[in-house]
Amino acid sequence: MGKQKQKKAARRDEAPPQVTAPPPRPVEKPAFWFGFEVSWSKLLAARVVIFTLLALDALLAIRHAPRYGAGGFNVAQLPFLDRLGPTRISYLVGELLNATLFTFAALGVATRFVVPAAAAIYAWLYLGSQLDSYQHHYLVALILLLASFVPWQRPVDAKPATPVRSWALRLILVQLGILYFWAAISKLDPAWLDGRTLGGQIKVGADTLIDVRSLIDSTIGIRAMSNLVVLVELALAFIVWMPRAWFVAAPLGILFHLGIVLSGLEIGLFAWLMIGFYTLLLPDRAWIFLGEELARFGKARRIPPLAAPFCALAALGLAAVTRTDHALAVACVVVAVTFAAAMWRGGMEAVGRAGVACVVAVGLWLVVDRTSAVTTDYYKFWGGSARRLGDLDGAERAYRRMVDVAPDDVLGHLQLGRLLLGRGDELDGMAELHEAQRVAPKDRRAFDEETRYLQAHGRASQPVK
């Protein structure tokens, strides 16, 4: 046996080296900010939940795009942005891009770049026009600014319990506390405390899962509930950022926001987003347990670079069947930029991952398009606002697209028919009205419209074909 082999055998016989935890990294002062840590599994859960909700929110906001730039009028949140505010198309493209960037962030793809990019687009869309009056969008703009400094990417060799340090996460939680604080202050008003305001906002028999107003009235009453809301907001203002109090803050906050969902006061996905932020308050050990259980199913496999072209084709194919305006053009840009960036920053290894991320992101566009009324609402609102503001060519384009994407929706045929008749195109106009009558035979509007037109043209006795 050679000396080398003897040495190797001796090394094998030695007791295994003691596995010791690496010494904790020194904490920069003040530790309140710079020593704030959460487990990697919790950060991962928060990343997935928050950015997925933001991606959905971005796609659902597309229905509002037609109001932007309509009539050439805009008032920005900040006066110097009046002329730089979004238009219908730039708003739509901005939301599609943001949905993509949020999906990438949820998947952990290049978060150092995609989160700041999404924050910039989001801030422009929000600050560029007062049409977006939702305070939760202001909150999201701030949170995204802070999220740009959070290390969302998986640390090297991280286990579910590996602590991740982030001052920005602490600041996000403090920001939530500030929001609750000022929200409570705004309610220290006799008109809130005596129940008038809440009573005016939560109606009896509202179209909600449960009749919250009746429930309140038959238990503690609207006045006591109003006071309770102030107390809860004040409590959350001081405990939402305090880890030692999270065992109180988490159930209190989640129940509070679920109550808002059930009461019908929900605006967009605000309450759900707030619940999403509470992933950061749920106990680390729960997320670590979940992370370890999921890790048993095996590690994530490397995606071979050869998959990339197929992913690119799949993403473009999904975009082609998405009915959202300009979806294919935006998808082409997204795929090209993503692949170029992946090649440049990460080489061939990153290209496979980028391809899968593109497929998931564009797949989400398609899912939201096909499972919600966003696309038909977009064309309906575009046609309606263009018609009212006198842009009849724009209205015709919108209604023709609406008829294409939703041939069974009576409104598109009806409005297109009215528009064409108004422009003197009787043949096509009548054809659209007849299609509306065929699609919805119990809806009187298309029949009335035809009768009115025939009467106006002295052909009232002519049978309706």
Added chain:
Amino acid sequence: MNDLPIIGAALQLTKSWRGRFILAFLAIQLLLPLRYYVAHRDPHDERFAWRMFSPMRMAHCTPSFAVNGAPLQLGATFHEAWNEIATRGRFSVVEAMGAELCRQHPNTPVVVTLKCDYIDRDPQTYGGYDICTVPEL
């Protein structure tokens, strides 16, 4: 003073860019909403003040615009979303709508009147004069 933990922590924060960012962010977020309570011109404008579901949100206003004495149909001039914001009484939007009408109708008086009802105070009327001459409500 430096012995107070919060003062000491604040001073430590000034030593790094991250700390200065935190201080600036907190200062803005604590002070910006104060503007609504101490220095607002428009009681209906609750932006940046975190006044979700506040009593002021229940205010309902009726804006009316008259160009050269003739009442204007807002729906044919501005998108309905702007008209809806105007019914919440936001001065900056109503004033901008007035300014837009002044541009569209040069040398013509545009009289803007905003009548608002509240749940906790008497109704108020703002404006009632030519906004091309006096551009603020």
